[in-house]
Amino acid sequence: MTRPDILVPAPILPSAMEALERAFTVHRLWDNPDPAALARVRGMAASTLAGRVDARLFGRLPALEIVANFGVGYDNIDVAEAAVRGVVVTNTPGVLDEEVADLALGLLLATLRRLPQADAFVRAGRWQQGPFPLSPSLRGRRVGILGLGGIGKAIARRLEGFAVEIAYHGRTRQEGVPYPWFPSAEALADACDVLIAILPGGDATRHVIDARVLRALGPEGVLVNVARGSVVDEAALIAALQDGTILAAGLDVYADEPRVPEALLAMDNVVLLPHLGSASEATRRAMGQLMVDNLAGWFAGRGPLTPVPETRFLLEK
Ligand code: NAP
Numbered sequence: 390m391t392r393p394d395i396l397v398p399a400p401i402l403p404s405a406m407e408a409l410e411r412a413f414t415v416h417r418l419w420d421n422p423d424p425a426a427l428a429r430v431r432g433m434a435a436s437t438l439a440g441r442v443d444a445r446l447f448g449r450l451p452a453l454e455i456v457a458n459f460g461v462g463y464d465n466i467d468v469a470e471a472a473v474r475g476v477v478v479t480n481t482p483g484v485l486d487e488e489v490a491d492l493a494l495g496l497l498l499a500t501l502r503r504l505p506q507a508d509a510f511v512r513a514g515r516w517q518q519g520p521f522p523l524s525p526s527l528r529g530r531r532v533g534i535l536g537l538g539g540i541g542k543a544i545a546r547r548l549e550g551f552a553v554e555i556a557y558h559g560r561t562r563q564e565g566v567p568y569p570w571f572p573s574a575e576a577l578a579d580a581c582d583v584l585i586a587i588l589p590g591g592d593a594t595r596h597v598i599d600a601r602v603l604r605a606l607g608p609e610g611v612l613v614n615v616a617r618g619s620v621v622d623e624a625a626l627i628a629a630l631q632d633g634t635i636l637a638a639g640l641d642v643y644a645d646e647p648r649v650p651e652a653l654l655a656m657d658n659v660v661l662l663p664h665l666g667s668a669s670e671a672t673r674r675a676m677g678q679l680m681v682d683n684l685a686g687w688f689a690g691r692g693p694l695t696p697v698p699e700t701r702f703l704l705e706k
């Protein structure tokens with residue numbers, strides 16, 4: 390039996406690449422495959438690192454049936470265009486929830502207790518001249534989770550152990566959730582002094598955290614963004630951090646990765662990570678395996694394991 394042709398638009402995890410090679414004929418876009426090879430491509434292994442999967446790329450792949458994303462967020466893929474072309478899209482939900490939640494809590498504590506600054510203080514030999522300045526605290530705070538999905542709930546479970554109040558906003562109030570729901574990001578920010586963003590990126594959530602939301606968060610407020618850079622108006626955030634509209638921010642994601650604005654790099658009241666949410670060896674391996682299993686399921690006729698809602702209707706035909 391011939392092996393299905395798969396396109397990989399940009400280098401991915403070696404273990405995922407090896408698994409693809411075992412099951413499929415793999416074409417690397419960076420090797421400039423010829424149009425005849427692209428015409429045979431039936432599947433794609435996409436990732437946020439690979440640039441946008443959009444009408445232009447779909448147009449080069451007339452036989453494409455499925456795009457399997459390496460990542461739970463799929464704002465890198467034009468899913469509306471995929472749906473129109475009858476292309477199924479899958480992502481990697483669930484397998485990274487706990488890892489990303491661990492990172493979110495680490496980033497929150499690092500930002501509030503100024504852990505990177507304290508580490509730099511010790512390394513610079515400054516402890517011998519006197520103690521590190523006292524930091525803000527998590528004690529007594531109310532934490533708002535913007536996007537109480539799989540990862541948001543894993544963050545909430547951890548926060549319960551930290552004995553803080555928890556609230557959330559999503560488009561819909563969820564049954565059976567013990568935390569109060571607020572009808573907008575601004576209302577949530579107004580009621581909280583920590584805001585953790587963990588909702589999908591893309592057009593629908595662009596700049597949901599804007600100058601008004603940051604004003605509502607207030608001068609003791611801390612923003613943690615582990616969602617996507619696009620959900621925050623970065624210029625408004627920089628202004629809010631500079632003029633004391635909010636206290637501090639912990640950022641894992643940015644508007645134009647891997648570029649980080651100079652203004653943020655120069656600030657002392659931010660902790661900056663290079664999009665590390667799921668970036669442990671074990672979790673990235675699990676994500677790669679789920680991506681490969683989605684492709685394998687599709688081509689074996691069993692169907693993909695984790696299709697995204699926008700293209701699920703294609704599987705019901
Ligand atoms: P999920 O289970 O689908 O949850 C998404 C949550 O966001 C849902 O509760 C949803 O609730 C809410 N939401 C969706 N649209 C919204 C809107 N317009 N306004 C307010 N809330 C909205 O997804 P997940 O697995 O938790 O992942 C969430 C996101 O985290 C991903 O899409 C990705 O962008 C990001 N992420 C980042 C990293 C990292 O490395 N930093 C790693 C993994 C994921 P409603 O439907 O009720 O609105």
Ligand code: 8YV
Nearest residue numbers: 436437438459460461462667
């Ligand atoms: C990855 C992510 O960094 O799953 C997501 O949505 O943002 C992260 O887990 C990314 O997908 C790697 O391409």
